[in-house]
Amino acid sequence: MPWWRVLLAPLLDVFRPRAAARCLVGASRPAFVAVMVLSLVAIAVTVVGLTLWADTITGEWGWRPPAQVWQNWHERAIDGWLGPLEVAFLLMLVLGPCLPAFLAWLNLPLVYGTGSAWRSYKQSFRAATGLLWPLALAVLVCGSTAVVQEHAFYGVPPGALAAQPEFTPLLVSSVSALLLVLWLVRATRALAPGAPDPVPPPRCEGCGYDLTHQPAERRCSECGLDIDASLVAAGSRPGSRWAAEKAARAWWQTTVGVLFRPRQFYRRLQLRTPAAADCGFAMWSYVAIGLCAALWAAAMIVVISMQGNPPPREAWLVIPFAGTAVVIIGTLGCWFGHRLMGALVASVWLAGRALPDFRWAAKVIEYESAFLWVFCAFWGALLSSLAIVGAIVGGPWLSMLLGRSALFAFLPAEAQVLLLGTLGLVGVWAWRYWVAYRAIRWSNF
Ligand SMILES: [Zn+2]
Structure with missing residues (x-):
């Protein structure tokens, strides 16, 4: 060249x-x-x-x-x-x-x-x-x-x-x-990592004991777990719905599974399969979040108009431009927050050499995109209530309800709720990664 x-x-x-x-x-x-x-x-x-x-x-x-x-x-x-x-x-x-x-x-x-x-x-x-x-x-x-x-x-x-x-x-x-x-x-x-060489040994799913030499009684000699529970994929790790089928229904069921039963979901996820088996899940999450944000914005404009405050006539030229831009920026913000959290968690795992193969971390990050829905629901509910309840009671209702707290006197109550709520959700997210880590660290599949 x-x-x-x-x-x-x-x-x-x-x-x-x-x-x-x-x-x-x-x-x-x-x-x-x-x-x-x-x-x-x-x-x-x-x-x-x-x-x-x-x-x-x-x-x-x-x-x-x-x-x-x-x-x-x-x-x-x-x-x-x-x-x-x-x-x-x-x-x-x-x-x-x-x-x-x-x-x-x-x-x-x-x-x-x-x-x-x-x-x-x-x-x-x-x-x-x-x-x-x-x-x-x-x-x-x-x-x-x-x-x-x-x-x-x-x-x-x-x-x-x-x-x-x-x-x-x-x-x-x-x-x-x-x-x-x-x-x-x-x-x-272009830089997708290859399979590890040598392949890490089989482990007991219960305690991480090396099962290269299988005990005659078919039970882990450390924790007593049946070794078939660790070494038979059909029973222990059947894989996610999304990995089996790339369809809207499978995506939705997987999202619900990750969100509400993270321990069970990661306990059943297959980690040693190629990354291609699970890729695309996060991408579709971003697309769906973008579409929902656009629908929400349109609904908010309709609701505010129905309350007697329609945007001025000239603004209708601007709303499609501004709305599209804001939806794109919001979706990119979700992407960035998701990847930032993933990189932070992966850095902690990397510092502790916590996984035998870090392609597993990429899979967990991919599926944790489902948690973005919780952030979106929180922000959407807060903003909607400010617009709708605010119009009914005639002012910023959170400030009226809470007054100015001594914690951050310089910030209005809305900004404090937004900030503290978001930080709280970040804490929940960190806990979810911990749950995922405990469920995948001794995976054999
Ligand atoms: Zn064991």
């Missing part, structure tokens, strides 16, 4: 993330560093160029040529050279690698199986660095939209503003963020 092809791999393979990730993982170290520096410079140049373009029109100055904007920026610079722009440029180059470093950690549970975790992290880092080129493209598209929007804003007389699709930059940004996340998810699939 020619050197320039490696440098531009994530850009040329922008629609083939897996190929880009494989290219970066296989590249020599100098070539990889060059890709990273070049894509960071591309992002910085794009940001600087967009800022230059944006400043060519301002409300007070009217249009001025880019050269003059450039000159004006440097009038306040140190020695006329190191202006705020150059400092921003340098900061971006220094802080830029933090983004792939963080994303690589976020993806580590999906790319690490057995062996050296540091080696898996480095591969994950290379794949995540591939995101920088598509990010430069996204910055260009979103920034251009915002600048065009801003310049159009200056060209319109003040009275005619309401009809402008002001949420276009927001919509473009949220769609770009969605595409970037999809790019990263697909790129990470």
Whole structure:
């Protein structure tokens, strides 16, 4: 592969993330560093160029040529050279690698199986660095939209503003963020870990005793559990419904099973099967959450309208844009929270070398996406009640009910309930991971 092809791999393979990730993982170290520096410079140049373009029109100055904007920026610079722009440029180059470093950690549970975790992290880092080129493209598209929007804003007389699709930059940004996340998810699939070598020995499901040599009485010599309960898959670990059948009904039954009977669900899950057997569950959870959020938002608009506060006529042009953007951002927030929690838990397990094969952690994280529904139900119920009960009692009912507590006097009661409730649910989630860990750690299937 020619050197320039490696440098531009994530850009040329922008629609083939897996190929880009494989290219970066296989590249020599100098070539990889060059890709990273070049894509960071591309992002910085794009940001600087967009800022230059944006400043060519301002409300007070009217249009001025880019050269003059450039000159004006440097009038306040140190020695006329190191202006705020150059400092921003340098900061971006220094802080830029933090983004792939963080994303690589976020993806580590999906790319690490057995062996050296540091080696898996480095591969994950290379794949995540591939995101920088598509990010430069996204910055260009979103920034251009915002600048065009801003310049159009200056060209319109003040009275005619309401009809402008002001949420276009927001919509473009949220769609770009969605595409970037999809790019990263697909790129990470190129690094799926292989089966462990050597295969870990069979264990007693009750106590973890090594069952390589089976006792003659067919009972575990440590805890007395019937060894068939550990070594016969049909009885002990039949697998999840979703692994058996990729259908809407199986997805729903699996979601209910994970949510309400986590111990039983993870006790029956097959962990040593290929990751492909369980993949797709979380993806469908995100899609379903996004659809439900859109339906909920529409229902809320109808309810608020029926209470006699319909949005103004001009807003109907904006609502579809803004609503789609907010639903996308909310769904991406769910994805991020899910993966963040998964990476935290997997890091704790990794530090304690708690599992014989860390592909099992990826499976637990996949199914724990079902718990996102609890967060969504909590937030949805809180926001709905604020809108509906608030309209009936004529104010923020939680603040009226609770008053201002001494705990966080600077926060209104609604924000406190939202914050503490969310933290409480995070605690429940951590407990669920503990339950899952206890149910899978000695799996033989
Ligand atoms: Zn035992």
